[in-house]
Amino acid sequence: MYDVIIIGGGIIGALIVREFSFYNLSLLLIEKESDVSMGATKANSAIVHAGYDPIPGTLKAKTNVEGNKLYQELCEELSVPxxxxxxxxxxxxxxxxxxxxxxxxxxxxxxxxxxxxxxxxxxxxxxxxxxxxxxxxxxxxxxxITNPFLLTVHAIENAIGNGLVVKLNEEVVSIKKEEKFYQVITNKDIYLTKYIINCAGINSDKIIKMLDPDYPFEIxxxxxxxxxxxxxxxxxxxxxxxxxxxxxxxxxxxxxxxxxxxxxxxxxxxxxxxxxxxxxxxxxxxxxxxxxxxxxxxxxxxxxxxxxxxxASSTYKDFFIKELPEFRNILHIAGIDSPGITSAPSISKIALEWLMEKEKITPNKNAKRTLNKIFFRDLPDEEKERLIKEDPRWGHIICRCEHVSEMEVILAIHSKLPAITLEAIRKRTRAGMGRCQGAFCGYHIMKILSEELNLPLPQITFKGSGSYMVKMENKARWKYVKRS
Ligand SMILES: Cc1cc2nc3c(=O)[nH]c(=O)nc-3n(C[C@H](O)[C@H](O)[C@H](O)COP(=O)(O)OP(=O)(O)OC[C@H]3O[C@@H](n4cnc5c(N)ncnc54)[C@H](O)[C@@H]3O)c2cc1C
Missing domain, CATH: 3.30.9.10 (D-Amino Acid Oxidase, subunit A, domain 2)
Known part of the structure; x- marks a missing residue:
């Protein structure tokens, strides 16, 4: 039995699990894709808005302005620009x-x-x-401006260090109410929990309708x-x-x-x-x-x-942060369109207040707030030389456009939230995001993934679920798969 299950590994789920991980709580994050940050958090303008746009008095206005104030410290703690x-x-x-x-x-x-x-x-x-x-x-x-997908990855890694459990490639397909807890049913397993947070982005309405099919809320x-x-x-x-x-x-x-x-x-x-x-x-x-x-x-x-x-715009004009009357202990954080990136740190505090009103929770004294990551390109020359002496893989530049070393790719693969696809490596290191868009480094990264994960090359994917990069023509030859 978990204390809290969080559905969705976008920026909202990520900052909530991090905030909750500072307390003695058993936490499970369920994400349907092969990595976190695969929804709106991956593809947006990455602006931390000042807060002049939302209508005064709305949740958007409140969380935008509060979230903006929290960004500097948050990004410093999590090694995010x-x-x-x-x-x-x-x-x-x-x-x-x-x-x-x-x-x-x-x-x-x-x-x-x-x-x-x-x-x-x-x-x-x-x-x-x-x-x-x-x-x-x-x-x-x-x-x-910030990097929302790096923030999401690092916040979740920070929370894993504090005890969070993450299930990737698992989709929540239904929720069953029991007398004192809920059953969260995925396409692979069943989990029991006291509390649920729905941060499923464009599918947050689907989760609401798993409980009450007639509830008037649509994305x-x-x-x-x-x-x-x-x-x-x-x-x-x-x-x-x-x-x-x-x-x-x-x-x-x-x-x-x-x-x-x-x-x-x-x-x-x-x-x-x-x-x-x-x-x-x-x-x-x-x-x-x-x-x-x-x-x-x-x-x-x-x-x-x-x-x-x-x-994930919705029929409810503001952010929808509510419980449904018949289904207590499930907080829906739905319809989080812009300025969701900006508001996420403030929304995570709203979720914490909600939980604290229901449950006496105690701080986790061993929890860490910081996550230190090295970006080789940003280091001074002396530090680069020191690292290369320590391990020559630091000096092997895999992505020339973004100046990413082999060692950074390997560390991403073996991190607490392992990067096991090309896109996951991109998000964590920027390898493949430069001018040539992976034309040079793509193959090298596939080889590193294949060696480190002990998988044959044709099993390496761009972003999970069948997005293979190469296919076998016969037993001895493979060729690139055309990606759309
Ligand atoms: C074009 C565009 C521009 C934007 N620009 C900005 C901006 O500049 N500044 C700003 O502040 N905001 C901006 N936003 C808004 C911001 O991107 C979103 O508000 C924010 O990313 C929402 O995060 P989320 O975690 O709610 O959703 P998501 O990032 O979509 O995450 C939801 C996650 O839930 C998972 N999921 C869904 N269903 C299930 C299920 N059944 N089981 C398990 N997992 C599930 C999904 O796979 C996904 O990973 C922009 C958005 C867009 C699209």
Whole structure:
């Protein structure tokens, strides 16, 4: 019997299991995919929003502003990059200026510490690539950028060190209420628990309907597509740039990433199929045109990748953080669309307060809050030399674009949350995320995976469930499988 079962290994589940792991609780995290951070947490803008956008009084507003304040310390504790680069919301006419004033007013009501309206000259001084027709901008210096999937992986690794159990490749298919506990039934096993937290992202409505099929809550999946530019143009913009928002959302932004790429997107399209993460010509063209409306000379020939993420928007306009009346002791954290990355640290504290109201829990004195990770590329030369002397695999650079060593790949494979697919290695080390997108290192990483896991090469996958990289032509030869 577990004290708490958490369904879903996105950023919400990750920060909750970490927060809970500081207490004497038996915890189980169940994730249906081959790794954590496979849903919205993997594919988003990675902005830690300042908090001027959500409607005052909503949970989104409260958790956004609180979450933003918690980010610096959280990322330091978990060896995750975080930079407060500030955000600019651009206005091109007096009508749009009115929207900026409304946003500023909302921000003040939400408790955003600093917000300024800048005039054209100041905006262009900061960001010379913005269209010269700009008139004003709202400047929010507390807005930041981070790496949400690294944060998720590291938070879960931290929690595993404190006693968390993780089951990957297991999908929760039903939940049964017993007199004093719940049965959580997956496609592989049955687990008993006193409490459940539903953080299943786009499937959070499915979990609710496992309990009450008529409960009026639906996820309305909204896809957003992106273009990623090469690091060569890393200074194209220095802060996150938005045009004034519309009813559909914050619109297409241009931002640096913490790793030094430039990200452009997303559009917003309601889609019938929750699993459809494909990019489309129309979607990417829309992103391109919208960005061109407010920024000049965008170096589109330096696009190195495209991707799409699905927002778990819902019929309930705010974040849905509730128990259902008939099913006490299950907290649903559902409909967590934007600003879910920003709000996650604050939401994890709400979940902890919820549990503390129900159960007397005591701190786990042996629990650690920190997770130290080495990124070879960031080390000073003397430290690099010391490590290479210790083990020459530190000096064997596997990914030349992102400067990732063989040793980092091996450590990721044997970490507390083992990386056993190419994508899982990418998330933890960035190998394969650079300019060549794995064309050079892909094969080397497959070989390392194959040797370290003692698996034949054809069994290595890109991201689990049949996404094989190579297939055997005959007993002696293999060839690459074409991936879509
Ligand atoms: C295009 C886009 C841009 C965004 N930009 C930002 C931004 O800049 N800043 C910001 O703050 N927020 C942003 N967001 C929102 C943010 O990404 C999400 O709010 C956040 O990632 C949600 O995290 P989650 O843990 O709730 O969901 P997810 O990351 O989707 O995780 C849910 C997990 O549950 C698992 N799961 C589902 N069903 C089951 C089951 N039955 N059994 C077991 N496991 C299951 C899934 O596999 C998944 O791993 C953006 C979102 C999108 C899509």
């Amino acid at each position: 975080f930079k407060r680069i500030g955000a600019l919301v651009l206005a091109f006419n007096d009508e749009e200026l009115k929207t900026l004033m409304e946003l500023k007013d909302r921000g003040i009501k939400n408790g955003v510490p600093e917000l300024y309206i800048l005039k054209r000259e100041e905006v262009l001084k900061r960001e010379p690539n913005i269209s010269k027709d700009v008139k004003y901008a709202l400047f929010a210096p507390t807005s930041g 309305i999946p909204r896809k957003g597509e992106y273009l990623v530019l090469d690091k060569k143009v890393k200074d194209f913009v220095k802060s996150t740039i938005f045009h004034v928002p519309t009813e559909k959302g914050k619109g297409v932004l241009i931002t640096p990433t913490v790793e030094g790429n430039i990200l452009i997107g997303p559009n917003a399209e309601e889609i019938p199929n929750k699993e459809d993460k494909s990019t489309t010509l129309n979607g990417l063209l829309e992103v391109k045109e919208k960005a061109k409306n407010y920024c000049e000379n965008i170096p589109f020939p330096l696009v190195i990748n495209t991707f799409a993420g699905i927002r």
